[in-house]
Amino acid sequence: MPNNIRVTVWNEYRHEKKDAEIAKIYPDGIHNAIAKALRTHPHLEVRTATLDELEHGLTDEVLANTDVLTWWGHMAHGDVRNEIVDKVQQRVLNGMGLIVLHSGHFSKIFRRLMGTECSLKWREIGEKHRLWVTAPGHPIVEGLGEYFEIPHCEMYGEYFDIPQPDELVFISWFQGGEVFRSGCCFYRGRGKIFYFQPGHETFPIYHQPEVLQVIANAVRWAAPVKIVGFREMAQCPNIPEPMEVITLEE
Ligand code: ZN
Numbered sequence: 001m002p003n004n005i006r007v008t009v010w011n012e013y014r015h016e017k018k019d020a021e022i023a024k025i026y027p028d029g030i031h032n033a034i035a036k037a038l039r040t041h042p043h044l045e046v047r048t049a050t051l052d053e054l055e056h057g058l059t060d061e062v063l064a065n066t067d068v069l070t071w072w073g074h075m076a077h078g079d080v081r082n083e084i085v086d087k088v089q090q091r092v093l094n095g096m097g098l099i100v101l102h103s104g105h106f107s108k109i110f111r112r113l114m115g116t117e118c119s120l121k122w123r124e125i126g127e128k129h130r131l132w133v134t135a136p137g138h139p140i141v142e143g144l145g146e147y148f149e150i151p152h153c154e155m156y157g158e159y160f161d162i163p164q165p166d167e168l169v170f171i172s173w174f175q176g177g178e179v180f181r182s183g184c185c186f187y188r189g190r191g192k193i194f195y196f197q198p199g200h201e202t203f204p205i206y207h208q209p210e211v212l213q214v215i216a217n218a219v220r221w222a223a224p225v226k227i228v229g230f231r232e233m234a235q236c237p238n239i240p241e242p243m244e245v246i247t248l249e250e
Contacts, residue, residue, distance in 0.1 A: 093189030097222025102199030
């Protein structure tokens with residue numbers, strides 16, 4: 001019996017409160033659409049957190065008890081306090097998984113962990129989007145076919161200013177002609193990060209089964225690996241005594 005994976009679904013939760021059209025698509029917020037879908041999967045223990053809660057809902061206690069954090073933000077990246085970003089970064093380096101969704105490409109935490117601008121090109125006319133699987137052996141594509149499509153979405157196009165992903169799981173084609181690395185895995189310290197493009201707030205993308213399946217798969221993939229006695233990544237210990245008995249030349 002595997003241990004439960006403790007997931008915190010984080011959402012900026014501003015668009016849904018300000019725009020009636022968006023609230024119609026996500027009446028309980030994007031976070032609750034994602035959390036509801038994740039709760040249908042066995043062995044996932046799901047909670048939500050939002051920007052306007054105390055410490056953005058990411059208190060030390062919440063972070064210490066989160067195995068995988070999912071992140072959706074767009075209009076208020078600048079309102080996320082740097083001290084919270086520092087704490088999330090440390091948790092990722094020490095094993096917490098991070099799933100960055102859609103416009104989260106410009107979040108402080110993603111840019112911090114990538115070390116690049118994470119800029120891209122975009123267009124919002126509701127065109128068709130086809131995501132091709134480029135890593136058919138990867139656990140994140142479990143249950144999918146060769147590709148899947150999103151009927152109406154926001155285009156994100158290359159060049160996407162990220163480091164070369166450690167694993168590229170999806171490449172996207174958009175009806176207007178652009179392509180995009182839309183499913184990217186990165187390893188940082190002990191932590192795993194997955195960037196996944198789908199999810200614009202004015203389209204019902206977090207109601208689409210394939211998208212929700214990928215997020216659930218990514219949560220499982222990004223869950224921390226149990227490893228005994230590993231140091232905190234911020235430590236840099238001096239080891240004056242070698243493990244082996246050695247004789248140094250005079
Ligand atoms: Zn968008």
